[in-house]
Amino acid sequence: MKLISQLAVVIVSLGAVTAQAQEPNFPHLVTSGYGEVVAKPDMAQFSVKVTETTMNAEQAKAAVDKVIAAFTTQLKSSGVSAQQISSSNLYLAPQYHYPKSGQPELVGYRASRSVTVEVDDVANLNQYLDIALANGINQVDNVQLKVRDEAKYQQQARMAAIEDAKLKARSIAKGFKRNLGGVWRVDYNTMNPQPVMMRAMSMNEKMDASDTYQDATLVIRDRVDVIYKLVD
Incomplete structure (x- = not known):
């Protein structure tokens, strides 16, 4: 215990010396x-999301994959390179209704995917968002403007x-x-x-x-x- 106390005193003293040296x-x-x-x-960066809910998991996945494919294809045809587009993995989860009494009821499957796009010229931003709307994208997560x-x-x-x-x-x-x-x-x-x-x-x-x-x-x-x- 004595050794520990002495060591603590030394450490505190060194800290005080250091603080004084900096002042x-x-x-x-x-x-x-x-x-x-x-x-x-x-410049800009924006993220959009498509979400679909159907009674069948495969149908929900197919629906969002179709929208993402159409959106990215049209972006590329409008001059956006593949390096400027990044897509998230598929999110798929069952959806339940919870009645006040009884067991939860399956009401469908919800699938969603997001796409993030880098925009070289902010003047094209509105055009790319219009493309998203036209191809079935149903949510804009954010738009970030850059210099x-x-x-x-x-x-x-x-x-x-x-x-x-x-x-x-x-x-x-x-x-x-x-x-x-x-x-x-x-x-x-x-x-x-x-x-x-x-x-x-x-x-x-x-x-x-x-x-x-x-x-x-x-x-x-x-x-x-x-x-x-x-x-x-």
């Missing part, structure tokens, strides 16, 4: 800079965050009648852009493209934390 022991200023860039999406040159916009947001940190540091130091010395530490973690998402919907609902994705924007944000030395 500057001179006058300093901690500031955070934020930057954001608004980009117009030029092609994400790295360029991320760099712009990062530089804006750096300039914001500098501006804040100069302003605060001036307010306290101090001068900025060198940068002592910089902490940085990339902030991923938030995709523009549309809610899941039935294909029976009206989708007004002009009100949904055509005017959407993608905000790319970044942040940097800086510790400056303060001098007289």
Whole structure:
């Protein structure tokens, strides 16, 4: 027990030394800079689903397979490559009615499959969704809008965050009648852009493209934390 106690004291002491080593022991200023860039999406990804319920499991499977095959075939004929299309495995499950009394009653089999499509040009998105509707797809799970040159916009947001940190540091130091010395530490973690998402919907609902994705924007944000030395 004594050895364990001594070891615990050593570990705690080392932790305290490490914490002290990370904390500057001179006058300093901690500031955070934020930057954001608004980009117009030029790409998209969408997922759709077909669901069928019949009294026969094989018929339910055949029905969804037929819809998926027709949909993907027409997508390819419209210029979408096979690499841009991914289909999920079949989901098939019995459906039961549960009366207040008595045994559950089998009422059919439900089959479903999903397809995810990468859209190179957001201008074609509405056309591809129309193809889905025309071929029997009955649900849109999501539509995600993207920007092609994400790295360029991320760099712009990062530089804006750096300039914001500098501006804040100069302003605060001036307010306290101090001068900025060198940068002592910089902490940085990339902030991923938030995709523009549309809610899941039935294909029976009206989708007004002009009100949904055509005017959407993608905000790319970044942040940097800086510790400056303060001098007289």
